[in-house]
Amino acid sequence: MLLDSEPNLPPLIKHFSEKFKQPLHLIKKLGYMDVIDTNYSLPKIIVVGDAGIGKTSLISTLVGLSLPQGLQIPLGLKFEIHSSPCTKLYLGYQYQYESVKEEVSEADLGSKVLAAAKLLPENKTSDVSISLTVMQPYVSDLTIVDLPGINPNLDKYRLKKEFEVLEGYIWAHARYEECAFLIAYRL
Template identity: 30%
Template sequence: MKGAVHSYLEESIRPFIDLIDTLRSVGIQKDLALPTIAVIGDQSSGKSSVLEALSGVALPRGSAQNELAGKGVGICDELITLEVMSPDVCDLTLIDLPGIARVPVKGQPEDIGKQIKLLIMKFIEKQETINLVVVPCNTDIATTEALQMAQKVDPEGRRTLAILTKPDLIDKGTEKDILDIVHNKVIPLHKGYTMVKCRGQQQIDQKIPLEERPLTVSK
């Protein structure tokens, strides 16, 4: 049955995916919104790790990232495009947006928080975009700014999916509260919540491959 479903999806959806890829390759997304997944969340929420888990690709970090984006601490709305072609990866277009910041660090403009939010809104307000909101488990989801921004542009939660990260940081005694969130009882979303455990910073520093990462998923 799994093979039959896959074959059906491949035959019926593949032409549309190929068409979208062709349109994107000629830069039509500058004038016409194309289906995509925008990843939003606070700084250090685990966005990059979630993207790595989804794509199976180790994203540029540190000095490798500086080579692509420069060493400045500001932001710009110019996309850095990384195309991955492999029979083992999903057909997805993911946009990793800057982490939401509130206090500027040295060298950043005073209104960096406002700049980041405006950039995020530019992408997530498009009806063709699925908003992937990344929230650490030790954060009060009701006050999470990333989810509030997604709710503003998608009040019914039809194109918003939340990813709960860092379950190892859950405080003892709050496990039931987290389960209520995962079971869609706190802030309902049509696409629901998924909890993941990705590579930690120590594992990243130790260059542990993505294939060996501890990954747990709960819905």
């Protein structure tokens, strides 16, 4: 259910609320009538670009959450719809072969994500990432992945290694799914 009465929605949520309310309602109605299959999903949005360009700041502004910058590992945000009027956040990551999932508050979000990032291995591999599940009544089935930035000032060998790591992250997050890439760069 998309809410119009909430005046302080983040820009991305407000956009979805305004633009997709009628089409989503129609799709839901047609699904109940067994006219169409409602197993659809929005494309995953993958954000890439140079380090320090403002990728995380852009995402934070769009979704209305204060996300930590400079993680050096992917941060995936998955929006799921639920009936409660308040937002619930769940932080997830792999630590020593165990999956960790904990509820966090918006106030503690930045510090909890940074603490989780410190627990993860320092060697960059495609299977290292942090996920944040955002449960709220506004938008469902939207995933945004904030990939670490590339430092363009590295020497040729280290820059090649950074691109190889980035390629691994892209394959890990884009494989078998429809994706839209948001590429941020300096003008």
